[in-house]
Amino acid sequence: xxxxxxxxxxxxxxxxxxLLVVIxxxxxxxxxxxSFGLGITGLSRDVSWGFYIAQFTxxxxxxxxxxxxxxxxxxxxxxxFGRITILGEFLAVPSVxxxxxxxxxxxxxxxxxxxxxxxxxxxxxxxxxxxxxxxxLLLNIxxxxxxxxxxxxxVAPPSWVKFxxxxxxxxxxxxxxxxxxxxxxxxxxxxWLTAILAPRFLSSAFxxxxxxxxxxxxxxxxxxxxxxxxxxxxSLAKIVTYGIIINVFFFLCEVFVxxxxxxxxxxxxxxxxxxxxxxxGILVPWMWTSFILMIVAIILLVNPVTRKNxxxxxxxxxxxxxxxxxxxxxxxxxxxxIPSPLHHVNEYIPTGQELTITIGIYAxxxxxxxxxxKIVVSVKxxxxx
Amino acid sequence: MEESRRSFLKIAGIAAFGLSAIPAxxxxxxxxxxKAPAPAPDFSLTENSKALSAKRxxxxxxxxxxxxxxxxxxxxxxxxxxxxxxxxxxxxxxxxWIWSEEYxxxxxxxxxxxxxxxxxxxxxxxxxxxxxxxxxxxACPTQATFKRQSDGIVMMDMHRCIGCRFCIAACPYGARSFxxxxxxxxxxxxxxxxxxxxxxxxxxxxxxVERLAIxxxxxxxxxxxxxxxxxDLENPDSxxxxxxxxxxxxxxxxxxxxxxxxxxxV
Numbered sequence: 001x002x003x004x005x006x007x008x009x010x011x012x013x014x015x016x017x018x019l020l021v022v023i024x025x026x027x028x029x030x031x032x033x034x035s036f037g038l039g040i041t042g043l044s045r046d047v048s049w050g051f052y053i054a055q056f057t058x059x060x061x062x063x064x065x066x067x068x069x070x071x072x073x074x075x076x077x078x079x080x081f082g083r084i085t086i087l088g089e090f091l092a093v094p095s096v097x098x099x100x101x102x103x104x105x106x107x108x109x110x111x112x113x114x115x116x117x118x119x120x121x122x123x124x125x126x127x128x129x130x131x132x133x134x135x136x137l138l139l140n141i142x143x144x145x146x147x148x149x150x151x152x153x154x155v156a157p158p159s160w161v162k163f164x165x166x167x168x169x170x171x172x173x174x175x176x177x178x179x180x181x182x183x184x185x186x187x188x189x190x191x192w193l194t195a196i197l198a199p200r201f202l203s204s205a206f207x208x209x210x211x212x213x214x215x216x217x218x219x220x221x222x223x224x225x226x227x228x229x230x231x232x233x234x235s236l237a238k239i240v241t242y243g244i245i246i247n248v249f250f251f252l253c254e255v256f257v258x259x260x261x262x263x264x265x266x267x268x269x270x271x272x273x274x275x276x277x278x279x280x281g282i283l284v285p286w287m288w289t290s291f292i293l294m295i296v297a298i299i300l301l302v303n304p305v306t307r308k309n310x311x312x313x314x315x316x317x318x319x320x321x322x323x324x325x326x327x328x329x330x331x332x333x334x335x336x337x338i339p340s341p342l343h344h345v346n347e348y349i350p351t352g353q354e355l356t357i358t359i360g361i362y363a364x365x366x367x368x369x370x371x372x373x374k375i376v377v378s379v380k381x382x383x384x385x
Numbered sequence: 386m387e388e389s390r391r392s393f394l395k396i397a398g399i400a401a402f403g404l405s406a407i408p409a410x411x412x413x414x415x416x417x418x419x420k421a422p423a424p425a426p427d428f429s430l431t432e433n434s435k436a437l438s439a440k441r442x443x444x445x446x447x448x449x450x451x452x453x454x455x456x457x458x459x460x461x462x463x464x465x466x467x468x469x470x471x472x473x474x475x476x477x478x479x480x481x482w483i484w485s486e487e488y489x490x491x492x493x494x495x496x497x498x499x500x501x502x503x504x505x506x507x508x509x510x511x512x513x514x515x516x517x518x519x520x521x522x523x524a525c526p527t528q529a530t531f532k533r534q535s536d537g538i539v540m541m542d543m544h545r546c547i548g549c550r551f552c553i554a555a556c557p558y559g560a561r562s563f564x565x566x567x568x569x570x571x572x573x574x575x576x577x578x579x580x581x582x583x584x585x586x587x588x589x590x591x592x593x594v595e596r597l598a599i600x601x602x603x604x605x606x607x608x609x610x611x612x613x614x615x616x617d618l619e620n621p622d623s624x625x626x627x628x629x630x631x632x633x634x635x636x637x638x639x640x641x642x643x644x645x646x647x648x649x650x651v
Contacts (some may be wrong), residue, residue, distance in 0.1 A: 037584035038548075039565035044477035048553040048563055108548015108563065108585025115527040115547050121618040126526035126551055187520050188557020265494060341557045342490045343510075346477075 003151060004378035005371045011223075013373065019223045019367045023265040026360010029353050038108055039352045047337040047348035049106070051329075051358055056102035058208070059365075060179045061201060063095035063136065065209020067172035068239050074165050080231045085219065086151075086376050087228065089144035091213060092172075094368035096137040101361045125181045132175045139168045144372075152379045156384060176201045183336060191269035191336040194257075201328075206245030208324040209318035210236045218314055220373065226380040237313055241301040244320050248294050251327075268343075273335045278345045283334060286326050293323030435600030439515070439617030441537040442592055443646040444603075445628050446510055450612035454508050457485045461510075463608040464590075469581045471571035480562040482590040483512040483605055488651075492637060504651060510613075512605070513560040513590040514637060515539045517644030524555035530587070537646065538592045548585040558645075559636050561589045618646060 008016075043050045073081035079288035104110050121127050143164050150157035180198035183189070214236050217228035258266045271277050273287045300306045300316035307313055320322050339345050350358075417474040450459060464483045473479050489496035491509035519539050522532050529545035530552050532538070552565070553561045567584045575581060579595065582588055593603035601607070616625030628634075634648040 037564065037566035039475070039478055039584075041565075042477075043565065045479050046559070047560055103549075106549070108550070108587075109546065110548075112527075112545070112547045115529070115545055119527045119545065121526050121528050124551070125521050125524070126528040126549060130526070182551070183554075186524070186555050186557075188638065188644065189554065337554075340559055341493070342486060342559045343493045344490065373483045 001145075001152065001375050001379065004375045007378070008374060010173045012370075015370065016105055016367065019363045019370070022363035023367065026357050026363060029356040029360065031359065032353065033105070034110070038106075040132065040351060042348055042350045042354060044346055046344060046346040047334060049333050049337065050348050051333075051350040051354055052106040054329045054333040055358060055361070056099045056106070057179055057201075057332060058325055058358040059095045059099045059102070059326065060133070060176050061205025061324075062203045062212060063092045063099065064176040064202070065213070066092035066173045067169055068206055068210050068243075069170055069213070069236070070165060070172075072235070074162075075169070078235070080229065080235060084213070084228050084232050084236075086148055087213060087216065087220075087373070088209075089140045089147075090372040090376060091209070091216070091369065092140045093137065093144065093372065094365040096133055096140070096175075097368060098361055098365040099133060100137070101226055101364065102358075105168045105357055105361065125185065127176060129175075129178050129332065132171065132178050136168070136171050136175050139164055139171060143168060148376060148379055151383060154383070173202065176205050180326050184330075188341045189336050190263070190267075192266035193266070194254060196250050196254050200247065200254070203243055203247035204324045204328060205243075207240050207247050207320050210243065211240045211320040214240065214317045215321070216313060216369075216373070218310065220377060223276065224377045224381070226377045226384075230288045233310065233313070234308065236299065237307050237317075240317065240320055241298070241307070244297055244301065244324075245293055248298065248326070253290060268339050269335050272338050272345070273331050276341060280338075280347050282347055282349065283331060287331050288325045290326035293319040293326075297323060416522075432473065433599050437597045437600055437602070439536050439623075440619035441617065441646065442515065443616065443618035443625055443648065444606070445614045445625050445632075445634065445648045445650060447474060447612050447614070447628075447650045448504075448507050448509055449650060450610070451510070454485065456610075456612070457508055457510055460605045460608045460613075461485070463604050466574065467576050467579060467604055469568075469572050469576055469579055470588075471568035472573065473565075473568070473571050475558070475565075477567040480564065480568065480588065482562075482588070483510060485509060486511050492635070494638070494640075495635070507651075510605075511558065511560075511637070512647065513539060513592075514558055514643065514645030514647045515592055517646065518642060520555040520557065520641075520643060521552035524551040526551065533594075536597075538594055539589075540591055541588060541595060543580070543582055543586050543588065546586040548587065550587060552587055557641055557643065561587050563587050564585075 039049060041052075065090035069081050069085050072078040073085050104113060107113060112143045116127060116130050143161060146161045150161075177198045180201040183192035184194060184197040186192060214233055217233055217236070221227045255270065258270050261267075268277060272281065273283050276279065276284050297316045297319040300312055300319070306316070334348050338347060420445070430539040461481075461483050465472075465481070467480060468615045470480055470482055485508035485510045488500060488504050488507065488509055492512050516537055517537065519530075519532055522528075522529050522539060525531075526549060527545050527547055529547070531540055531542070533540055550563055553563060564582055564584045564586055569575075569581050572581060593601070593605075596603060602615050614625050614628055618625060620626060628650070629648060632650045634650050636645040636648055639645070
């Protein structure tokens, strides 16, 4: 089926060339980081994780959200999603690959990465994260490929694939749970030290992932002859609606606990993010933007009239995606490190080089999505013809 | 880790002996005499007879004995110079093993609104607490940081560290530093008896394991004029236990359950 990826229009190739240019820029900057060290980033002794780890966390969510199309189809026999499960699975694959790349670029000694396997350490959450992420990647590649191949040949996929699909459902939940455990089990970081972190991660993932899938579906309908379907998009929209409402609810639960208990170790991080602390608050406008975007999205999504209008729906999905991205991609990591365990406030601003590497990795992700979706759409068009 | 290093040294020693024996064997061969060969020298590693040992090393810092920042500066500079800790020009890339904090920062959560005049101005010396239950060791995905079972010191293997910085996130005391760039150009005078580090690895205080191994007390203790006392927390007759018995002491963030081995008299 791979041959389908190289038979494209001029526009398809132009888009790929653009992505390759961005990837090259990112890679060149990474070589610079490799020779100089992580000093070219905005990271510091106090804020020792930043943009890379934040993107990793956000994208684990996007990857996990594939379960939101797989589960209704395979467990509830919701037939309509049969058309788009492959889109979910092939969104998960590039997302996990981006996650792994973000971990690698964040390492001080990436050539020693295999030490995690050579010296397996079950008491480290990082060890388990390595296992669940790689396992999830493998599952989705195999499942996606086999199901699509079956569709192309007009036969049902082999029965062992069904087994892998059932395994992939709890596995999707596990990747974001384990990722949350990276943070929520650390004794001195009040911002993350909360049992609601994993549920919050999952709810924001189940809002962000499907909203991105809706946007991709609308795009596919526009640029190809394959229509993912009106009903499918509307069902996804309902999932996004529940996801984003639950996410805001969980967030408000946390806000209540933190501000009603008034325990400084937990409260000061929220103060920093939403009001500023000791005269520092570069993230304040971002965090409020994020919150407002999520509220606006809820209003647009809850109302059936606006939700059923695909243009308004697209706007709401963009709001959900950006809102949850700011929450996880900017606030989550910085907010956990500021103030520091010794209660100093040293802020973090990513550098241009850091952003170039980040954008380069996103371009790799988009390249993979483009190629995989190209194959999917070609098969779908072929089958229909 | 220690075990594999030991066996490596053994093999290396045997190999070196083998090579050095070749000329000797040649001589014997040419002389064809029946002289008995000299007994093989023992190359196995033994602990230095002067090495200091304990069941669990600990420290008491008597903050009353520090009058000003100056008393601390000497201690910090001794530690940092013998351990090749670089003096980074960029504050973000700072590396420190032992440093001073104001009371409200050293004892976050235990600060008083109305702190005694003296305490408000006393700099508190802070370093790795060599916790009994270290969260950094729990977090490390490669066991590059580990607690030595024999004496409870939390150590670092700079050659195994992948630079993921999970330990920095896990440490509630900010005791760990990361080499954001090659530290060597920022070491004013390299101590050839102690290794330098490379970019991309984490480092911290090691309770001077390299000095304990040859019978010396940690450098900061030696430089402190009796303000820092070092000893075996599990030996009821040790000086440190007597101090703990006779003085009210506190530890940093005791409520987290990490079990710090550094006590403070305030």
